[in-house]
Amino acid sequence: MESKLHIVMFPWFAYGHINPFIQLSNKLSSHGIQISFFSLPGNVARIESSLNNTPLNQVIPLTIPPTEGLSSNFDSSSDITPETGELLKVALDQMQPQVRTLLSQLQPHIILFDFAHYWIPSIAYELGIKAVNYSVFSAVANSYLTIPARINDPNKQPTVDDLKVPPPGFPKTSITSMKTFQARDFLYLFKSFNGLPSGFNKIMSFIKSCDAIIYKTCTEIESPYIDYLKTQIGKPMLLAGSAVPPPPSGKLEEKWETWLGKFPEQSVIFCNFGSETYLDNEQIQELTLGLELTGLPFFLVLNFGTGSFDAQNKLEASLPEGFRERIKDRGVVHTGWVQQQHILAHKSVGCYLNHSGFSSVIEGIVNDCQLAFVAQKGDQFLNSKMFSGDLKVGVEVNRRDEDGFFGKEDILEAIKTVMVDTDTEPGKSIRKNHSNWKKFFLDKDIETKYIANLVKELEALVQKA
Numbered sequence: 001m002e003s004k005l006h007i008v009m010f011p012w013f014a015y016g017h018i019n020p021f022i023q024l025s026n027k028l029s030s031h032g033i034q035i036s037f038f039s040l041p042g043n044v045a046r047i048e049s050s051l052n053n054t055p056l057n058q059v060i061p062l063t064i065p066p067t068e069g070l071s072s073n074f075d076s077s078s079d080i081t082p083e084t085g086e087l088l089k090v091a092l093d094q095m096q097p098q099v100r101t102l103l104s105q106l107q108p109h110i111i112l113f114d115f116a117h118y119w120i121p122s123i124a125y126e127l128g129i130k131a132v133n134y135s136v137f138s139a140v141a142n143s144y145l146t147i148p149a150r151i152n153d154p155n156k157q158p159t160v161d162d163l164k165v166p167p168p169g170f171p172k173t174s175i176t177s178m179k180t181f182q183a184r185d186f187l188y189l190f191k192s193f194n195g196l197p198s199g200f201n202k203i204m205s206f207i208k209s210c211d212a213i214i215y216k217t218c219t220e221i222e223s224p225y226i227d228y229l230k231t232q233i234g235k236p237m238l239l240a241g242s243a244v245p246p247p248p249s250g251k252l253e254e255k256w257e258t259w260l261g262k263f264p265e266q267s268v269i270f271c272n273f274g275s276e277t278y279l280d281n282e283q284i285q286e287l288t289l290g291l292e293l294t295g296l297p298f299f300l301v302l303n304f305g306t307g308s309f310d311a312q313n314k315l316e317a318s319l320p321e322g323f324r325e326r327i328k329d330r331g332v333v334h335t336g337w338v339q340q341q342h343i344l345a346h347k348s349v350g351c352y353l354n355h356s357g358f359s360s361v362i363e364g365i366v367n368d369c370q371l372a373f374v375a376q377k378g379d380q381f382l383n384s385k386m387f388s389g390d391l392k393v394g395v396e397v398n399r400r401d402e403d404g405f406f407g408k409e410d411i412l413e414a415i416k417t418v419m420v421d422t423d424t425e426p427g428k429s430i431r432k433n434h435s436n437w438k439k440f441f442l443d444k445d446i447e448t449k450y451i452a453n454l455v456k457e458l459e460a461l462v463q464k465a
């Protein structure tokens with residue numbers, strides 16, 4: 001039966017967050033649920049182009065309040081750097097009156113909100129709307145970092161040493177400790193910027209006040225972490241399934257189709273770092289030299305967090321001297337957005353070196369691309385360990401404990417393991433696991449079951465007083 005629910009979607013303003021909210025919207029919309037999607041004006045056209053086009057659905061632009069430090073002509077459609085991100089969080093908090101007015105006009109049954117929107121539950125409660133957090137982070141990342149057991153004294157920040165080990169009660173999995181550079185990166189979550197609560201405190205605040213939390217995962221992949229979260233959260237926990245991205249529409253751009261078509265099947269290494277992850281110049285040097293060392297064809301995408309502004313100059317300045325000339329017959333280096341799913345689906349692509357973004361990894365698995373991970377921040381470090389250590393579907397690039405440095409030989413080694421040494425371990429098992437997980441992710445019945453169940457649980461939540 002068609003659902004009569006009306007849900008407001010309110011993701012964080014970066015595409016790594018907007019995309020999973022759109023994907024969930026479309027799945028819920030196919031059950032007749034009405035979607036109103038909040039975002040910034042610069043994102044509206046792109047959301048409209050992906051959101052199911054039904055008379056019920058709408059994208060509502062929010063006005064960005066004047067915010068000290070945030071340029072008055074800030075365009076949310078370009079990359080959001082960490083600095084702009086913190087200013088945008090200030091702007092987000094100032095949007096409370098406008099969000100309250102919109103919600104009281106729309107009167108949805110539920111609002112699905114993201115990690116930074118800790119004030120949504122109190123507004124929603126006043127208006128009789130259910131407030132549900134939709135976590136776009138994996139269960140492994142949530143359970144290692146953002147659960148009450150992570151901190152025993154709310155007035156004390158954890159140290160690097162604290163963050164190197166899992167919180168008390170954490171399940172016994174391949175994750176027993178993290179490297180120093182990774183733990184140092186996790187500190188970001190506990191810092192306060194511009195006088196706002198830290199990311200960790202925001203999450204702790206809405207865990208207490210929201211009506212439920214939806215995780216973008218399934219028990220088949222992450223059951224130990226999901227079970228642990230259940231002991232920590234104390235709120236209804238709903239699962240949206242593995243969130244395999246829908247097949248892409250249209251065709252791959254002619255120039256890339258032609259370029260990839262020159263190479264044998266499964267020979268090309270595709271290398272891309274998602275929508276909000278940028279390597280520094282030292283990493284780019286080692287990565288490019290490592291790709292050169294493999295002797296294989298490669299397609300490398302590098303971005304710099306500045307949108308299209310000056311990106312080409314930054315790219316040229318970051319490459320090793322003479323690199324373009326040396327690799328011109330077998331390598332391309334590109335800056336800007338590419339049709340990742342089309343590229344991964346191309347028969348010439350056999351390896352995907354990536355940053356362990358959850359959707360990106362799954363796109364690699366369903367497309368027969370062997371996976372090598374060089375995670376850069378936060379949740380990516382935990383995804384990378386879970387996919388390589390628990391599921392054993394790929395390999396992590398070796399990194400130095402203190403600062404995460406990797407050399408060109410480390411890149412070569414990881415790629416050889418999954419692409420060349422496939423008759424010996426661990427490459428042999430990784431290929432086998434990859435192919436088993438591919439079958440799982442492509443099983444439509446599993447996905448359908450999760451979404452049908454989620455719809456039922458959301459309806460039940462709305463019925464509750």
Ligand SMILES: C[C@@H]1O[C@H](OP(=O)(O)OP(=O)(O)OC[C@H]2O[C@@H](n3ccc(=O)[nH]c3=O)[C@H](O)[C@@H]2O)[C@H](O)[C@H](O)[C@H]1O
Nearest residue numbers: 016136274275276337338339340341357358359360380
């Ligand atoms: C929750 C947040 O997700 C994040 O964003 P990210 O973009 O990396 O997400 P992915 O899951 O890789 O997803 C990225 C999505 O963008 C698509 N794409 C990307 C680049 C491109 O050039 N072309 C494309 O089509 C890609 O196909 C995938 O669907 C980060 O990990 C972050 O750590 C995490 O907090």
